[in-house]
Amino acid sequence: MTLGNGFVSSVRKPSADFAANEAAQQALIEQLQSALARAAALSNAARPRFEKRGQLLPRERLARLLDRGSPFLEIANMAGYLVDSDDPDTSVPGASYIAGIGVVAGARCMVVVDDAGINAGAMTTTSTDKLLRVMDIALAQKLPFLHLVESAGANLLEYRVEMWVRGGGVFARLARLSAAGIPVLTVLHGASAAGGAYMPGLSDYVIGVRDNGRAYLAGPALLKAATGEIADDESLGGAAMHAGTTGLVDYLADSDAQALALCRDVVARLDWNRALALPERTGFAEPRYSPDELPGIVSVDYRQPCEAREVVARLVDGSDFLEFKPAHGVTTLCLQAAIYGIAVGVIANNGPIDPAGATKAAQFIQLCDQSGIPLVFLQNITGYMVGTTYEQAGMIKHGSKMIQAVTNARVPRITLMIGASFGAGNYGMCGQGYDPDFLFSWPGTQSGVMGGEQAARTMSEVLRAGAARKGVEVDEARVAAQEARVIDLYDRQSSAFYTSGRLLDDGLIDPRDSRRVLGMALQTCREARARTLNPNTFGVARL
Structure with missing residues (x-):
């Protein structure tokens, strides 16, 4: 069972357990797909307005930019979900951006598209945090950063001072990317106003679309309110003006399509992969057991056991793995x-x-760190063992060894949350606080400091102990009411939809896509480790 090519699956697809797991997982997958489709439909509903201006819709821009047929690994697809609205049937994910890693003119890039079809691309509560995350990934993985800009900026009617303060980090990261030797390209499809004007201002290459692309520190309305001056969009910040007068725009296009073709041309001329001497990985075998079976293997009830080898056998090449110390620390x-x-x-x-x-x-x-082998963490963990036996066996000391190793490993670390993720188990298995290169979740993941029932029982014991110290009788009705409140508080926040909306992962994925997602993440990390940059001190200034 533990020798290479020796694993034999015991999964029986006609079984009642498999069918129940698959049905429950499928319901959550459909909830995910429905939420993502809602965002796309809402954006696409703006088609008449875009066509009137001769523009492509945001998702059409993305499709034109990427190499045809190439993979796109979306990042933070659920950002903002259940944040601005707590209604799962109406909440819109995405946080005003479509972002991810895609291939442009043969080069792997981080691509961000302002979703201007929804509220003119106005930023939401989590927009800044999503943009900061994808920029951090671009810096860590040495990915050219491409931004297709058209945004109304921050919604002034929903102003949050923290959004403004953290927004400065976006511009700081643009400067750091350029200084690190990572090209930053902006395509100015529409308006980029106020602080957003620094997006093209801090880019290495700027492509502007005539008549539609605009960049200004103060748009006509703000300018009139602030100074009384009346100006039109084009003379104030039009792409043609910036191409001919200020020099902010390097390449002027007559349409969205031409601008995207120019962007692809610029990326191609970077010759970004010229120094990569990575042999193509060929000859690997697909898993002998299909990843399509994954929803039937893992229960959405984290209290139900799952044989993790069955999951691994559907992710790795040839379903082939060698187990290290199989008889020691068997869980x-x-x-x-x-x-x-x-x-x-x-x-x-x-x-x-x-x-x-x-x-x-x-x-x-x-050992993996010593040999430069990337680590993949499959989280389905309720925590570290507790109790007198385990405390006396040094659980704190030994658990700390694991956390130290997880924290300080220099190799790529990719985490996939597939079931439970509770307590310090989240930490030891490379949760978000440990800065994994990538962290994705299945829709059925449950996470938190502990489960709601466990927290409720703990607080009930505290309440009873307090009553005993005071010599008073416990009010069981009060205990029951407290337990209900605690269970609701913890369980409501443990859902993967809730946590992903708050950017506690890099997005939710269909379990059946897990192998492809891991492959894309591993290939991205592999390229980054092999790439040599040409950093400078201050980044490339606009001249």
């Missing part, structure tokens, strides 16, 4: 495998982490 699995020909170390959970499992994982992480 923590450490496996050597490959995904799309890239060697990986996989750490997965078959139960809570005990002292032996923590020390095994710590050693395995260090």
Whole structure:
């Protein structure tokens, strides 16, 4: 079972458990698809307005920019969901941006598209945080940063001072990208006003669309309110004016389509992959067990056990893996495998982490780090073991070893949350606080400091202990009411839809796409580690 090519799946698809798991997971997948389709439909409803201006819709711009047939790994697809609205049937995900890693003229790039079809691209509560996250990924993974701009900017009627303060970090990151030797390209499809004007101002290359593209620190309305001056859009900040007068626009296009073709041409002429000496990974085998079976394997009820090897067998090449220390710390699995020909170390959970499992994982992480092998964490963890036996066995000490190893590993770390993610188990399995290169979640993931029922029972014990100290009788009705409030408080926040909306991961994915997502993330990290940049001190100034 643990030797290479020796794993034999025990999954029986006609079984009642498989069917129940699959149905529950499918319902959540459909909820995800419905929310994403809602955002696309709302944006596409602006088609008459865009066509009147001779423009392409945001998603059409993205499709024109990317190499045809190439993969696109969307980042933070659920940002903002259940944040500005707590109604899952009306809340719109995306936070005003479509963002992700795609291939443009043969180069892997970070692409951000302002979703101007929704509220003219006005920023929401989480817009800034999403933009900061994708820019951090671009910097860490050495990806050219391409931004297709058309936005009304911040919604002044929903002003938040924290959004304004954090917004400065966007411009700081643009400067850091340029200084690091990572090209920043902006296509000015529409308005880029106020602080947004610094988006083209801090870009290395700017392509503007005649008549529609505009950049100004104060638009006509703000200018009139502030100074009384009356000016028109074109003379104040039109793309043609910037191309001929200020020099802000480097390339002037007559249409969205031409601007995107120019952007592709600029990227092609960067020759971004010229120094990569990476052999193409070929000859790997697809898993012997289909990733399409994953929804039937993992229950949406984290209290139901799941054999993690069954998940791994549907993710790795040839369903082939070698298990490290299989008889030691048996609830923590450490496996050597490959995904799309890239060697990986996989750490997965078959139960809570005990002292032996923590020390095994710590050693395995260090071994992978020594050999430069990326780590993949499959989180389905309720936490570290507790109780007198485990405390006396050094759970704190050994768990800390694992957390130290996770934190300080220098190799790429990619986390996939597939079930439970509770307590310090989230930390030891490379949760968001440990800055994994990428972290994606299945829609059925439940996460938090602990489960709602556990928190409620804990607080009930505290209430009863307090009553005992005071020598008074416990009010059981009060206990029951408190338990209901605590369960609702914890469980409402544990849903993957809630946490992903708050950018506590890099997005929700269909479980059946897990192998492809891991492959794209691993390939991105592999290229980044092999790429040499040409940094300078201050970035490229607009001259």
